[in-house]
Amino acid sequence: MSVLDKRGAGRRDPVPETTPGTSTDSGAVNAAERAPRRSRAGRRGLPLVLNAVSIALGIAIWWALASAGFKLPTPPEVVARARTLIDNGTLGKDVVASLTRVLIGFALGTAVAIPVGFLMGWYAVLRGLIEPWIQFFRTIPPLAIIPLAVVVMGIDETPKIFVIFLAAFLACVISTFQGVVSVDRTLISAARVLGAKDMTIFVRVVVPASTPFILVGMRVGLGSAWATLVAAELVAAQQGLGYRMQNAELYYDLPTIFVGLISIGILGLLMDRILLLAERRLTAWQERR
Amino acid sequence: MTSTTAKISVQGVTKTFALGRDTFTALDDLSLDIADNEFVTVVGPSGCGKSTLLNILAGLEEPTAGLALVDGVPVSGPGPERGVIFQQYALFPWLTVRQNVEFGLRTAGVPKAERRRRAEHFIALVGLEQFADALPKTLSGGMRQRCAIARAYAVDPSILLMDEPFGALDALTRVKLQEQLLDTWSKDKRTVLFITHDVDEAVFLANRVIVMAARPGRVYDVIDVSWTTARDERFRLSPEFAALRNRVWHSVYHQDGPTAAPQPSTTI
Ligand SMILES: Nc1ncnc2c1ncn2[C@@H]1O[C@H](COP(=O)(O)OP(=O)(O)O)[C@@H](O)[C@H]1O
Ligand SMILES: [Mg+2]
Numbered sequence: 001m002s003v004l005d006k007r008g009a010g011r012r013d014p015v016p017e018t019t020p021g022t023s024t025d026s027g028a029v030n031a032a033e034r035a036p037r038r039s040r041a042g043r044r045g046l047p048l049v050l051n052a053v054s055i056a057l058g059i060a061i062w063w064a065l066a067s068a069g070f071k072l073p074t075p076p077e078v079v080a081r082a083r084t085l086i087d088n089g090t091l092g093k094d095v096v097a098s099l100t101r102v103l104i105g106f107a108l109g110t111a112v113a114i115p116v117g118f119l120m121g122w123y124a125v126l127r128g129l130i131e132p133w134i135q136f137f138r139t140i141p142p143l144a145i146i147p148l149a150v151v152v153m154g155i156d157e158t159p160k161i162f163v164i165f166l167a168a169f170l171a172c173v174i175s176t177f178q179g180v181v182s183v184d185r186t187l188i189s190a191a192r193v194l195g196a197k198d199m200t201i202f203v204r205v206v207v208p209a210s211t212p213f214i215l216v217g218m219r220v221g222l223g224s225a226w227a228t229l230v231a232a233e234l235v236a237a238q239q240g241l242g243y244r245m246q247n248a249e250l251y252y253d254l255p256t257i258f259v260g261l262i263s264i265g266i267l268g269l270l271m272d273r274i275l276l277l278a279e280r281r282l283t284a285w286q287e288r289r
Numbered sequence: 290m291t292s293t294t295a296k297i298s299v300q301g302v303t304k305t306f307a308l309g310r311d312t313f314t315a316l317d318d319l320s321l322d323i324a325d326n327e328f329v330t331v332v333g334p335s336g337c338g339k340s341t342l343l344n345i346l347a348g349l350e351e352p353t354a355g356l357a358l359v360d361g362v363p364v365s366g367p368g369p370e371r372g373v374i375f376q377q378y379a380l381f382p383w384l385t386v387r388q389n390v391e392f393g394l395r396t397a398g399v400p401k402a403e404r405r406r407r408a409e410h411f412i413a414l415v416g417l418e419q420f421a422d423a424l425p426k427t428l429s430g431g432m433r434q435r436c437a438i439a440r441a442y443a444v445d446p447s448i449l450l451m452d453e454p455f456g457a458l459d460a461l462t463r464v465k466l467q468e469q470l471l472d473t474w475s476k477d478k479r480t481v482l483f484i485t486h487d488v489d490e491a492v493f494l495a496n497r498v499i500v501m502a503a504r505p506g507r508v509y510d511v512i513d514v515s516w517t518t519a520r521d522e523r524f525r526l527s528p529e530f531a532a533l534r535n536r537v538w539h540s541v542y543h544q545d546g547p548t549a550a551p552q553p554s555t556t557i
Contacts, residue, residue, distance in 0.1 A: 192349065286426070
C-alpha cells in the first residue's frame with residue numbers, strides 16, 4: 001500500500017482503499033522484509049529451536065488443561081482418533097475432497113483475478129466499471145453468499161467451489177490491480193524510449209513488475225479460500241474436513257473435531273509455504289531493505 | 290528561426306500543467322537550437338522545467354504550444370534516434386545487465402546473435418563485463434548508471450538526452466563518469482542534451498551551457514565553452530574553467546529582476 005501511495009498520488013486519482021482487511025498489508029510488508037538473505041544456516045538454527053520449544057509448550061498447556069478437567073480431548077486421544085480415521089480411510093478421503101475443492105476454487109479464482117486485475121489497472125474505463133462490484137462483494141462474508149449459491153446452484157459441488165472461488169478471486173484481483181497501478185512510471189518511460197509499444201510494455205514491464213503483488217495476492221487468496229472451505233462444506237457435503245467436523249459436532253465428538261482442525265491448519269500452512277517458496281524464486285530480483 | 294541545420298530545434302515551446310482549476314506554466318515560449326554532434330548542458334534551479342524540456346524532446350510529453358523538431362521533423366512520441374538516460378537509472382530490476390542492454394535491441398527485432406554481440410560491445414565500453422549477468426540490485430549507483438548508458442547506446446541513437454544522470458552519485462564517481470562520458474562521446478560523436486544542477490558539471494562537459502530560469506521556465510543565459518583540447522583535469526583546474534564556472538554560477542544563482550521575463554498571472 002505504501003509503495004502505491006507514494007507513486008499513485010501524482011499520476012492518477014487517489015487509489016481507493018482496496019486492502020482486504022489488513023491481511024494484504026501485512027503480506028506486503030512481509031514480502032518486503034522477509035528475505036534479506038542474511039539468515040545463514042547458523043542463525044537460522046535458533047528460531048527453529050524456539051519454534052519447536054513453542055510448539056511443545058503449546059501441546060503441554062493443552063494437555064494440562066485437558067487433564068485439569070476442561071472439556072478438551074487429550075493429545076493421545078486426538079492422536080488415537082487420527083490413527084483410526086487414517087486407517088479406515090476417512091481422513092484421506094476428507095482431505096482429498098477438501099483439497100480438491102480448495103484447489104479448484106483457488107485456481108479458478110486466481111486465473112480470473114489476474115487478467116481482471118490487469119485490465120482494471122491498465123484501462124481506467126474497465127476499472128470504473130468493475131471496481132464497485134468488487135468493493136461490494138468484498139464487504140459480504142462468503143458465508144453469507146452460501147444460501148444464495150445453494151438455491152441458485154443446487155447442493156452439489158458447484159456452490160462450494162463457487163464461494164471458495166469468490167474468496168480467492170477477491171483477494172487476488174485487488175492486489176493484482178494494485179501491482180499494475182504501482183508500476184514505476186520511469187520504467188514504463190524507459191521501455192517507451194527503447195522503442196517498446198503498449199503490448200511489449202505490458203508483457204515485459206507491467207507483468208514482471210506486478211509479480212510480487214500478484215504473489216502476495218495469491219497467498220492472501222489461498223488463505224481466504226481455505227478459510228471459506230469449512231463454511232462451504234457446511235452445505236450438505238458428504239465428505240471433507242469441514243463436513244467431518246460438523247458431523248462430529250452432532251455427537252460431541254471432540255477428538256474428531258480436533259483432528260479436523262489440526263489437518264486444516266497443517267494443510268493451510270503447507271500450501272502457504274509452497275507459494276512462499278515460489279514467491280521467493282520469482283521475485284529474487286527485488287531489492288529488499 | 291532557422292532550423293534547417295539544427296539537429297534539435299525547440300521553437301516557442303510552452304508547456305502548462307493543470308493544477309486543480311489553475312494552470313502552471315512549466316515552460317514559457319522557450320526556443321533553442323542544438324547543432325549536430327554538439328554537447329549542450331542545461332543547468333538551472335530546481336523546478337525550472339529542465340525535465341519537462343527533456344521529456345518533450347524524448348516524446349514522453351507533448352508541448353502545449355510550439356514545436357520540438359528533431360532533424361527538422363516534429364517530435365511525436367519516442368524514437369530510436371533519441372536515447373534517454375534517467376536520473377534514477379530506470380533499469381529493469383528483474384533483468385540482468387545484459388538483458389537490460391539488450392532490451393531496446395529486442396524491441397527493435399534484432400536477431401539474437403547480433404543482439405548478443407552488440408550488448409557485449411557496449412557492456413565492455415562501460416566496463417561492466419564482469420557484471421554482465423548480475424541483477425541491478427547487486428550493482429552500485431555508478432555501475433547502474435553505466436549500465437543505463439550502455440542500454441541507451443546499444444540502440445545507436447544519434448541523440449542522447451540525459452536528465453541529471455550523475456545527480457545521485459558521489460562526487461568521485463561523478464567525476465569519473467563525466468570523463469568516461471566525454472571520452473566515449475569524443476570517440477563516437479552524438480548530439481547530447483545533458484541536464485544537471487551542478488555548475489561544475491555543466492561547464493566541464495559542454496560545448497555550450499544553457500542556463501534556465503524558473504517560474505516560468507525559460508532560457509536565461511547561454512554560455513559558450515570554447516576549450517578545444519582534451520577535457521581533463523587540466524581543464525578542470527584551469528583559470529578558464531574557473532572564469533566560466535564563475536559566469537555560469539552567477540547566471541544560475543543570481544537571476545535577478547531586470548533580466549527576468551514578466552511573471553504570468555497564472556503562475557503559482
Ligand atoms: N505532470 C506534472 N503535473 C504538474 N506539474 C508538473 C508536472 N511535471 C512537472 N511539473 C511542474 O513543472 C515544473 C518543472 O518541473 P521539472 O521539469 O521536473 O523541473 P526540473 O527538472 O527543472 O527540476 C515544476 O514546478 C513541477 O512541479
Ligand atoms: Mg528534473
